[in-house]
Structure formats: C-alpha cells, structure tokens
Amino acid sequence: MSNRSIRRPVLVAALVGLAIAAVIVAGVGRDSSSARAPVSQSVRAGELPPAVAQRLEATPEGGQGAETADSEGPASMADAAFLERAYPDNTISVADMNAARTAFAATTGRPFPKGKGRNGSWVTVGPSEALYPFTPFRNSFSYVPNRYVAGGRTTSIAISQTCKPGNCTAYITPAGGGVWRAKNVLTGQPNWEYLGGPLGINAAGSVYIDPNDASGNTVYVGTGEANICGSGCVAGTGLYKSTDAGNTWSGPIGQPEFQGKGIGSIVVKPGDPNTIYVGSTTALRGMSSVCCSGVTRPVPGIAQWGLYKSTNGGATWALIHNGGPNPSLCNAANRADQFLNAVPDCSPRGVRQVVLDPTNSNIVYASSYARGIWRSNDAGATWSQIKSSINAAVIQSRAAMAVTTLANGKTRMYVHEGNNNDPNVANAKANPNSSRLFRSDDVATGSPAFTDMSSANPADPGFAFRGLCDPQCWYDIFVYTPKGHPDMVYVGGDYFYGETVANKRAVMLSTDAGVSGTDMTFDGTDPLHPNGIHPDQHSLVTNPNDPFQFFETGDGGVIRSSGAFVNRSSWCDDPNRGLSGDFLTRCRQLLSRIPSELQGLNHGLSTLQFQSLSVSPHNVNVLQGGTQDNGTWESDGSPVKWENMMIGDGGQSGFDVAIPDFRFHTFTGPSVDVNFDKGDIGKWIWTGDPLFGAVNAPSEFYSPVISDPVVSKTLFAGTGLTAYRTKTAGLGTRTYAEAQAVCNEWFGTFAATCGDWARLGPTPLTDAAWGTRAGSAVAAIERTKADTSTAWAATTRGRVFISKNVDQDPASAVSWTRLDDDSAAAPNRFVSSIYVDPANGNHAWISYSGFGANTPTTPGHVFEVTYNPTAGTSTWIDRSYDFGDLPVTDLVRDDVTGDLYAASDFGVTRLAAGSTHWTLAAPGMPNVEVAGLTIIPSERILYAATHGLSAWRLNLG
Numbered sequence: 001m002s003n004r005s006i007r008r009p010v011l012v013a014a015l016v017g018l019a020i021a022a023v024i025v026a027g028v029g030r031d032s033s034s035a036r037a038p039v040s041q042s043v044r045a046g047e048l049p050p051a052v053a054q055r056l057e058a059t060p061e062g063g064q065g066a067e068t069a070d071s072e073g074p075a076s077m078a079d080a081a082f083l084e085r086a087y088p089d090n091t092i093s094v095a096d097m098n099a100a101r102t103a104f105a106a107t108t109g110r111p112f113p114k115g116k117g118r119n120g121s122w123v124t125v126g127p128s129e130a131l132y133p134f135t136p137f138r139n140s141f142s143y144v145p146n147r148y149v150a151g152g153r154t155t156s157i158a159i160s161q162t163c164k165p166g167n168c169t170a171y172i173t174p175a176g177g178g179v180w181r182a183k184n185v186l187t188g189q190p191n192w193e194y195l196g197g198p199l200g201i202n203a204a205g206s207v208y209i210d211p212n213d214a215s216g217n218t219v220y221v222g223t224g225e226a227n228i229c230g231s232g233c234v235a236g237t238g239l240y241k242s243t244d245a246g247n248t249w250s251g252p253i254g255q256p257e258f259q260g261k262g263i264g265s266i267v268v269k270p271g272d273p274n275t276i277y278v279g280s281t282t283a284l285r286g287m288s289s290v291c292c293s294g295v296t297r298p299v300p301g302i303a304q305w306g307l308y309k310s311t312n313g314g315a316t317w318a319l320i321h322n323g324g325p326n327p328s329l330c331n332a333a334n335r336a337d338q339f340l341n342a343v344p345d346c347s348p349r350g351v352r353q354v355v356l357d358p359t360n361s362n363i364v365y366a367s368s369y370a371r372g373i374w375r376s377n378d379a380g381a382t383w384s385q386i387k388s389s390i391n392a393a394v395i396q397s398r399a400a401m402a403v404t405t406l407a408n409g410k411t412r413m414y415v416h417e418g419n420n421n422d423p424n425v426a427n428a429k430a431n432p433n434s435s436r437l438f439r440s441d442d443v444a445t446g447s448p449a450f451t452d453m454s455s456a457n458p459a460d461p462g463f464a465f466r467g468l469c470d471p472q473c474w475y476d477i478f479v480y481t482p483k484g485h486p487d488m489v490y491v492g493g494d495y496f497y498g499e500t501v502a503n504k505r506a507v508m509l510s511t512d513a514g515v516s517g518t519d520m521t522f523d524g525t526d527p528l529h530p531n532g533i534h535p536d537q538h539s540l541v542t543n544p545n546d547p548f549q550f551f552e553t554g555d556g557g558v559i560r561s562s563g564a565f566v567n568r569s570s571w572c573d574d575p576n577r578g579l580s581g582d583f584l585t586r587c588r589q590l591l592s593r594i595p596s597e598l599q600g601l602n603h604g605l606s607t608l609q610f611q612s613l614s615v616s617p618h619n620v621n622v623l624q625g626g627t628q629d630n631g632t633w634e635s636d637g638s639p640v641k642w643e644n645m646m647i648g649d650g651g652q653s654g655f656d657v658a659i660p661d662f663r664f665h666t667f668t669g670p671s672v673d674v675n676f677d678k679g680d681i682g683k684w685i686w687t688g689d690p691l692f693g694a695v696n697a698p699s700e701f702y703s704p705v706i707s708d709p710v711v712s713k714t715l716f717a718g719t720g721l722t723a724y725r726t727k728t729a730g731l732g733t734r735t736y737a738e739a740q741a742v743c744n745e746w747f748g749t750f751a752a753t754c755g756d757w758a759r760l761g762p763t764p765l766t767d768a769a770w771g772t773r774a775g776s777a778v779a780a781i782e783r784t785k786a787d788t789s790t791a792w793a794a795t796t797r798g799r800v801f802i803s804k805n806v807d808q809d810p811a812s813a814v815s816w817t818r819l820d821d822d823s824a825a826a827p828n829r830f831v832s833s834i835y836v837d838p839a840n841g842n843h844a845w846i847s848y849s850g851f852g853a854n855t856p857t858t859p860g861h862v863f864e865v866t867y868n869p870t871a872g873t874s875t876w877i878d879r880s881y882d883f884g885d886l887p888v889t890d891l892v893r894d895d896v897t898g899d900l901y902a903a904s905d906f907g908v909t910r911l912a913a914g915s916t917h918w919t920l921a922a923p924g925m926p927n928v929e930v931a932g933l934t935i936i937p938s939e940r941i942l943y944a945a946t947h948g949l950s951a952w953r954l955n956l957g
Contacts, residue, residue, distance in 0.1 A: 176948020
C-alpha cells in the first residue's frame, strides 16, 4: 500500500480496519464538532472496529519497524528490500547495480507471452482481471466500496491530444510493470498492450508524449519511481524514447545522469524537440539500522539528483537546478548533507516536477522536495524562488503544480502542497503543515503572490482542499488544470478516513478557480456501495475534448469518469454520517456535483505487485498471493481472473496440509489471519497478538510465516525477536465459533488475547548470547517434509540455525544449533531464502541478498549446507559459480532433477544438476523483479511472483 493512506501504520488493524467501517457503523454517532478526530475518537465514527482500534492504540509503535522523523513514511517493503541487497554496507553503489545488470544481460528485450503455456517457456497466469468482488464489508464509509477490477500502483498517465471515440491513445506506467498502451480509452474497456519488454528495468516513474510530433507517436518513459516512497519506489536505468508509439524503444538515454535515481517528470520544449527537461530524485535507499528503521542515505556513485536539460535530443545533459539558485552548490562533496536536509540551497531529494510556461516556453518552473517552487525566465540559466516550501525543514514537503493561461494573457499557477502532517492528532487541519491548495494569477514575472485557497473551517468553501494528502503528500498528490479551462482544477491526495463530511475527499474538482470544490472520489450510483477510486492517488489527465471526463491513476490502477455529474446532497442526511451544523451544510455542497459514474479501466492489465505466492497442497492450480496495497488474492486455476480475499497490504499466504478449506495470510509484519472457509472475506480470524509489541520490534515489513508441510494446524512465524509456533492455527483452546466471536477481523469483540503463538527455545535467535551477527530480525523459517521435528531459520544479519526438535512441547524446550559460524564462507548478509531437502532435513540450500562487493571475503550468493547431527556441525559449499555479484531474492530446487532456480531483480536463472554454469531459466518473462518462487517438483511447475507484472508459471517438463 505504499505506507498507506492509513493513518496509523503499525498493527494489522491499521491496514485492514480501514475497510471495515460501515459494517458496524449503523447506529454509531459521529462527533460533528470535528471533521476528523484523533484515532480514539474516529473509532466512534466507524473508521475501525472499536476493540481493534483500542488494541492498536495500546500496541507500542514499532511492531514492524519504527518510523523515523525524516523517513519517507514508515519502514516498508522497499526500504527492507533495499537493505537486504545492501547489508552489511548501508548503500548500494551504481557500480554494484551495473554489475548486477551485466550479470543478467540475457533478460533484456523479452516479450509478454500469453496462453496456456508449454514446457520450457514462462507464461503469465494472471491476473489480468484482479477482481475485488462485491462484499458488504467494503462500502462508502470505508474502502473501495463496490465491485472493482484492480491494477497495480500506476505512477503516471499520458493521453493523446487528438482523441475521438475508438481512437484515443493513452500510455500508463505501472510502478513495477513498465509501460502499457491502449488506443481506445474513451469508452468501454480499453485493450491494453504491454510495451515494456525492451526497458532495462520495469520500474517506471513517468510517461510523456512529445507535443512536437503531430502524430503523437513520439513518447518518452522515465524509469525509476520518483515518489520517494517506502513501498517499491526503486531506481531506474535512464530515459527511453519511442518514435513509433511505443512499438520500439531506444535507450537508456542519459544513463550516466539518471541511473540509480527516479524520473518523475519529463518535458520537451514546444517547437524544439531537441530540448528536453527531466526532473530526477533519489530512489533506492539504504538504512542506518538493520531492519526497517533508521535514516535513509543517498546511493553512492549516482549523478546529482535534480533538474537536467538537454539541447541535443538527449545526447548530453547538464544539471541546471536542484531547489536553489546555483546547482553547482549541490555536489558530491556535500551530498550526504544534502540528503539530511542540511544544505539550504539544495533539495534533499531532488526535483519532482518541471513544467514550461504555456505562453513562453523559455520560462521554466521546477518543484523540489522541501524547497518549494522556483522559476527560470531564461530557459534554466538562472533561478529565483517564487513560492517557499510549506516547511523546508520537513524533507517530505512536496508541491505539485499546474499552469494555465488566463484571458488577460497572464499565467495562473495552482499549487497543491503538503508533507507528512499527521491527520489523527487534534486540530490536524489547523496545523500549518496540513496540505493546502494555493493559487497565483501572475507567476511568469516578478514575485508572485499566492493565495491559500484552503480552510480548516467547514463553514468556508476552502474546506474542500484542506488536508487532502495528509500524511502522504510526498507520495499521494497531484494538481491538474485542463488546457483552455483556467478556472477548472482537479486536486488529488488520499482517502480521508474517518471523515463523513464527504466521500473521502481523495480527488476534488473546482470549477471556480479553487474557491470551492466537490468530491470526485465516489460516484452517484449508490449511497452505500458506489463505484470508487482507490485510496492512493498519483496522477490525472482529462479527455482533451471534455475537461469534465478525467482519467486517474493510483495504487489501484486506472479509473475513468463519465464526464457527467449528479447531485447527491441528500446522502448527507444519512444519520450514520452523524453530521449537523456547518459540517452538514458543507457535506451537502461537497456532494452537490459528483460523477454520475466511475469505471475502472484495469481489465487486461497484469500489473499487480506480488510479494509471494503459495500453492494449495490439494490442488496445484489454486494459488494465493500477497500484493503491495491491494491485499491478498486467490486463483482457482484461471490465468485471467483472481479474486481478492483480503484488502490492505498482502504479505505471506498459505494453506494447510490436511484441511482443504484452510487459508492464512498476513498484511505487514507478523500479522497472521487464519480462515477455515476458503478465504471467505468475512470469516478471517486475527491471531497475531503474541507476535506484536515492543519486544518483537522491529520485525520485517513482510515477516516470514509458513504452514507446516506435514503437521496440520501448525504454523511458524519470525519476528524481530525470534521464531514462534502455533499448533492450533492460532486458535488456542477456543472453538471455531468462540474464535469468530472474539477475534474475527471485522466484528470480533477482542475481549481477550487473539493467538496462541509461543516462542521457540529459551534464547531468541537475534540475541547477543549467540555471539556475532546479533540483533535485527528473523528473515526465514522453513520446515522439511522428511520429518516433523526439523526446521531451519535465519536472520537478516546472516545467522543460520537448525532445530531437530521444533515440534517439542513446551515450545520453550525447543533447541537451536547455530550453523553459519561453522564456515568462514558464510556471508554476513541478508538470508533471502532457505530450501530444505524434502528427503533429508539435515540438507538445505540457502540464498543471500546483498552484494558480494560489500563482503569481499564471503562473496557467494547460493550455498549448499549439510548438517551432521552427530558432530553438531555443518559443511558449506558455495554453488554461486558464475552467477555474478547479483542479489538473490529467492531460491528453490527441483527435487526431481536436482536443478536450482534463483530469482533476482531481473528474472530467474537456473543451475542444472552437476553443472557449474548458471543460465536463464527459460524464455518468455520480461525484465522484471521476481520477489518469490514457489515450486511443485512432483507436478513439474514453477511459479514466480513478480513485483509489477503479476504471477508467472513455468512448466518444467
């Protein structure tokens, strides 16, 4: 979910509770004296089930890693993934990344195959129809309230300026899914085509159509996401260009300047296609502490972040601006201080947006993190600040801007600006950091005066724009004014959970130049289950022939409005809203002109960002998988349609060896839900209480959780402290009915502890008593089918353990033996996976993330380990061979042939049994990050969870 628009990113309740509101809201009054109350009060408004929210309030911050003052949101998956690759060094250098790409050069330029597949070739198994089915648990008081087909996080959209029904081309950039094109976006469901095969990486931040090409066929894509988020905003390889509408690409252009960074904005000068401006930011991040917390750092070896300009079509580039008057003041010598926001003349994260004046293209406007908006009147030669930052001391301060020409010839600018202001505190909207909409009607010359169009007072029409993107304005923000309609402005942010005065105010439209606005977030089809936009917003454009029809992208993909409006002011009189006085009056105004219909445009897009996949032991075609900001999904074997089992973030998932209807899933951290009803969304039981709290912090953002392959109802989990076990699927002594009554995610009373997880062994696996490599968190725990008593575990700092009595009762009697200290070759790096031999529990294969360049005396990535229980020692054999210095994200073994398969940021490679040469596993998969592998050797199937192009299958033959 990107750090989510959920306002308290700590416990599962914050990740799941956002969607449960209206199920229990009936009869719950709202304090109409406040448009948004603190958590303890907003619970009464139906934001969370009361008991879950109280539990969240009582849980110490840091269950999944503490949020730091200058972090780009809470510790998260991207932070954790970057740290895995970098540890024990706290950064990944450009040289490291180049070496990694070289090691996987064979993966570039591959197609996107479809169909049922054949032996030896990857095929996508979807979903291309990722369906949030209708359920009463999602409604207008909570989360995407109606049936909805989702896409993955989508950073930008560009639409042709020559549109007519049946012939209107649009391009989108899913964050981890490259670039897609549709030629018919105005009506019906578009036919999306994947174009990202030639890209050096499928992480994409922006797409732009060159206005100098009347055909609309010249398109630029910037790789690397520039939202500085902690949920997959990874670095790119440079800029790519197509002159045939995306059928072919040249690039990377500007690789020395842009690799290792994000590209958030591209502009080509009208009348001069050789003049290009590109805004770049920091992207990949290391951390000062080992797991999911601490201060991020700049990537060494990259060029300076900021605004670049080329006057020769991209052959050469010059840095022209980075949030100050002189870009030469921003250089390698002070880059670390820049990143810490200690250089006032330099942005700590870079230039997020660049636009040209619509009347004079030599006037350039640039928006930088924490440095406000600057203007150049001489094509970038000199700069002056025209709007100061909302708070230059807060790194996440971001200003989105849009310019338009007024009837008098002057240039108007709209600015939507905010940072990480906490909306849960009392009087949050009155805080100067609360996000606001500003407007100036003359910005091209002189010192513009900006008017704050927002108000924290519901009696004022500017209430429409106050706090829209809090607390994620560095991530969820846009402002857009349609060409030729200077009084129209769209303003976007994220859901305003707990507020009933409108429809979440994630997207607002003003037709009076920002004086007032109405809510575009839900349509007018139904008061409880309308069609709605996903909570997190990233970009918006309009039909060039109809400024009222918009196309919006966010963490749920792409959505289109009808362009028509309806008045639904009467919905404000619903007593469940609890409104009166100014709040009721304002609600009636905000809902007086909302879209008549919103329609998702995600059919055909395979862009979910999977973290992992699990396979039913009862049917190899039944898959589950957790995804970034789109929850957990299940397929019954269809390569097209998957259904959402649970909202929020999706981490691990699994089944039970003896109970076909059993499922488990996690959100973030060790947040384990169990279900005995085939994943029925209304019957998930929370079991995670013993796995949270300060003693277990910080756990991995997506913590390891597995279901035992032999023993029914036994599950294992790893936290920031140690390994845990339950033998009752977390129910303890409760009956199923009792567990539903007390611990159901949606309506449980939570009157007592939910979950009976117990620590395995007397000494935590991260404890200093084990010697070196202490601290951090459990990174892996795995069992074998060979017996019921053997388990392997590892930590993020490279400790590896085996237990030969993991089924022992009580759990405290379980014993562990440390193995990594048996071999001088065992890397001091993040253990990304353990694959235990199903025929011999003393035999396993272990993979390591990170770069060997950071541990030159232990450079391997793949090891075969054999434990001798008699001697109590282990032997290690490095099987990396010619793999290259490439972080391995997962490792599995084909137990029929003995072949090993390794996943990486660029795909999957194979080491044939008896060989010393790693090769591409199979053709067919695009150049995409693979976060996880799942193999079923007996069925000759290998599944890959990609982080941006959904799920893939390889028939092994």
